[in-house]
Amino acid sequence: MLTLYSFGPGANSLKPTLTLYEKGLAFEHRLLDPSKFEHHSDWYKAINPRGQVPALDDGGRIVTESTVICEYLEDAHPTEVKLRPDDPWDRAQMRVWTKWVDEYFCWCVSTIGWHRGVRHMAQALSEEEFEAHLKNIPIPEQQVKWRRAREGFPQDLLDEEMRRIGVSVRRLDDHLADHEWLAGSAYSLADICNFAIANGMEKGFADLVNKDDTPHLVRWIMEINARPKVREMFAKVPREHLGPPKAA
Amino acid sequence: MLTLYSFGPGANSLKPTLTLYEKGLAFEHRLLDPSKFEHHSDWYKAINPRGQVPALDDGGRIVTESTVICEYLEDAHPTEVKLRPDDPWDRAQMRVWTKWVDEYFCWCVSTIGWHRGVRHMAQALSEEEFEAHLKNIPIPEQQVKWRRAREGFPQDLLDEEMRRIGVSVRRLDDHLADHEWLAGSAYSLADICNFAIANGMEKGFADLVNKDDTPHLVRWIMEINARPKVREMFAKVPREHLGPPKAA
Numbered sequence: 001m002l003t004l005y006s007f008g009p010g011a012n013s014l015k016p017t018l019t020l021y022e023k024g025l026a027f028e029h030r031l032l033d034p035s036k037f038e039h040h041s042d043w044y045k046a047i048n049p050r051g052q053v054p055a056l057d058d059g060g061r062i063v064t065e066s067t068v069i070c071e072y073l074e075d076a077h078p079t080e081v082k083l084r085p086d087d088p089w090d091r092a093q094m095r096v097w098t099k100w101v102d103e104y105f106c107w108c109v110s111t112i113g114w115h116r117g118v119r120h121m122a123q124a125l126s127e128e129e130f131e132a133h134l135k136n137i138p139i140p141e142q143q144v145k146w147r148r149a150r151e152g153f154p155q156d157l158l159d160e161e162m163r164r165i166g167v168s169v170r171r172l173d174d175h176l177a178d179h180e181w182l183a184g185s186a187y188s189l190a191d192i193c194n195f196a197i198a199n200g201m202e203k204g205f206a207d208l209v210n211k212d213d214t215p216h217l218v219r220w221i222m223e224i225n226a227r228p229k230v231r232e233m234f235a236k237v238p239r240e241h242l243g244p245p246k247a248a
Numbered sequence: 249m250l251t252l253y254s255f256g257p258g259a260n261s262l263k264p265t266l267t268l269y270e271k272g273l274a275f276e277h278r279l280l281d282p283s284k285f286e287h288h289s290d291w292y293k294a295i296n297p298r299g300q301v302p303a304l305d306d307g308g309r310i311v312t313e314s315t316v317i318c319e320y321l322e323d324a325h326p327t328e329v330k331l332r333p334d335d336p337w338d339r340a341q342m343r344v345w346t347k348w349v350d351e352y353f354c355w356c357v358s359t360i361g362w363h364r365g366v367r368h369m370a371q372a373l374s375e376e377e378f379e380a381h382l383k384n385i386p387i388p389e390q391q392v393k394w395r396r397a398r399e400g401f402p403q404d405l406l407d408e409e410m411r412r413i414g415v416s417v418r419r420l421d422d423h424l425a426d427h428e429w430l431a432g433s434a435y436s437l438a439d440i441c442n443f444a445i446a447n448g449m450e451k452g453f454a455d456l457v458n459k460d461d462t463p464h465l466v467r468w469i470m471e472i473n474a475r476p477k478v479r480e481m482f483a484k485v486p487r488e489h490l491g492p493p494k495a496a
Contacts, residue, residue, distance in 0.1 A: 061337050068343045076336035088324035089309050095316045103351060140415075167388075 002027035002077075005047060006054035007034055008239040011106065011113070012066040013054050014196040017237060019070045019189070021229040023079045034240060035121060040136040051138045066196075067098045070189050083189050090184030097182045097190035101197060108164035109197050114149045115158060116204075122150035169208050169217055172198065176216035187224075195224045250275035250325075253295060254302035255282055256487040259354065259361070260314040262444040264302050265485060267318045267437070269477040271327045282488060283369060288384040299386045314444075315346045318437045331437050338432030345430045345438035354445050356412035362397045363406060364452075370398035417456050417465055420446065424464035435472075443472045 004020060004027050006013035020027050032038035032053055040051045048055040048064050056063040056072070063072045074084050085091045122130060130150060137143045148154075172194065175182060182190035199221055201209040211218050224230055252268060252275050254261035268275050280286040280301055288299045296303040296312050304311040304320070311320045322332050333339045370378060378398060385391045396402075420442065423430060430438035447469055449457040459466050472478055 058337070063337065063340045065344050065347060068340050068347065071343060072336055072340040075339055088320055089306070089311065091323055092311045092316050092320040095319060096313050099313060099316065099350070102347070 001059055003057040005030045009233055009237045011196055015066040015193050016054050016069040018192050018233055019073050021233045023081045025077055067102055085184035085188055094183035094188050094190040098193045101193045105168045106197050108161040111161040115153050119149045166208055169214050173214040173217040176220045249307055251305040253278045257481055257485045259444055261302050263314040263441050264317040266440050266481055267321050269481045271329045273325055315350055333432035333436055342431035342436050342438040346441045349441045353416045356409040357445050359409040363401050367397045414456055417462050421462040421465040424468045
């Protein structure tokens with residue numbers, strides 16, 4: 001029995017969610033509500049002491065770290081749908097791409113996402129509520145990130161993160177200019193893990209990701225969105241809205 | 249034909265070097281001299297455009313990123329020596345540990361290593377030499393790191409990195425208190441990749457890593473150093489000295 005604990009289908013939570021859908025594996029989906037800080041609750045920290053989603057429960061054994069979960073699903077639950085290239089060199093390229101997402105691409109996009117979304121959640125709390133909440137966050141670096149989000153990220157950090165996003169989308173577009181997929185000749189975890197971050201950037205980062213400046217990246221995002229399992233996932237799994245409070 | 253381009257057996261360069269030795273694979277070892285900035289030379293950037301070691305040439309196909317190279321060697325060149333657990337869950341734990349090295353443990357140790365070693369190299373250059381050299385470094389973030397090394401890292405950064413090193417060695421010692429190896433029941437890439445960073449910390453970080461405070465970590469470092477292939481590697485592959493100039 002597989003149970004996935006995650007937020008809605010975006011960022012790191014999208015990676016194992018889409019992997020499970022693509023592979024056609026049955027699983028129970030326990031969606032946590034980030035606006036209620038459910039990932040920092042005691043019941044969830046009993047599953048993942050780091051208080052981070054996603055986590056996979058496979059018959060009582062917990063697997064954490066989104067990219068690790070994706071490879072685990074390939075190792076432990078092989079199906080006809082293979083999301084890793086067979087050729088070792090292509091597989092290495094897949095891992096270079098998934099590693100790059102985890103070490104570079106996801107972080108710059110994350111800061112801007114926090115600036116636009118989490119900041120409002122953090123600022124909506126009273127000083128007492130906020131400090132009480134911080135105590136529930138087990139990773140010191142995450143506590144710092146919450147504090148910075150509430151205070152407002154410094155402009156030079158936001159500028160640097162935007163520079164890195166520019167570098168990232170350029171790198172993706174350049175590669176996709178003469179490759180249909182990121183690693184090898186077929187759709188793989190490299191595509192899923194990068195799509196997890198890149199999807200929606202045509203709207204959220206429209207001056208960087210658009211048909212004129214990054215036509216190949218936009219083509220690839222559209223192609224992935226058109227896949228039957230991707231459509232099924234987005235139809236079934238609701239996305240959160242973490243932006244500023246909507247006007248009444 | 250396998251050719252490994254690397255520095256001597258420490259940090260990221262140690263990972264694939266030791267993996268090749270442990271697996272008993274024949275390879276040509278092209279050692280680059282960091283004090284001559286060979287990794288930023290044009291001939292090497294033709295192999296790895298990012299100007300980083302290690303890189304593996306397998307019959308003309310280049311694999312980069314130390315952890316990716318290690319898994320590639322298991323995929324492409326299986327031998328009787330298996331450095332990944334067979335059990336998928338144990339293998340996932342191995343990947344959590346190698347990922348943690350790449351995203352956390354290696355960076356805090358690296359900053360202190362740069363503070364103690366690379367700083368002296370950078371400061372020994374004239375302003376003109378230094379600026380000319382910076383132009384050869386292809387990764388902007390690495391340029392920034394070189395500049396900070398020359399200027400001297402700010403004390404609050406050094407303090408934070410030392411805090412993270414403390415967290416890291418505590419985490420390793422706690423796990424090794426009731427596990428012989430980091431992932432599963434046997435020596436694996438999790439051990440090799442962590443050893444790459446932890447080896448020598450009994451000397452370089454003696455007030456954090458010692459028989460009183462981290463007995464299990466010290467036991468594990470000694471056990472790995474006693475392995476025949478580790479001894480063979482250290483006997484054959486010279487280590488660099490990047491510290492301050494030695495007194496005459």
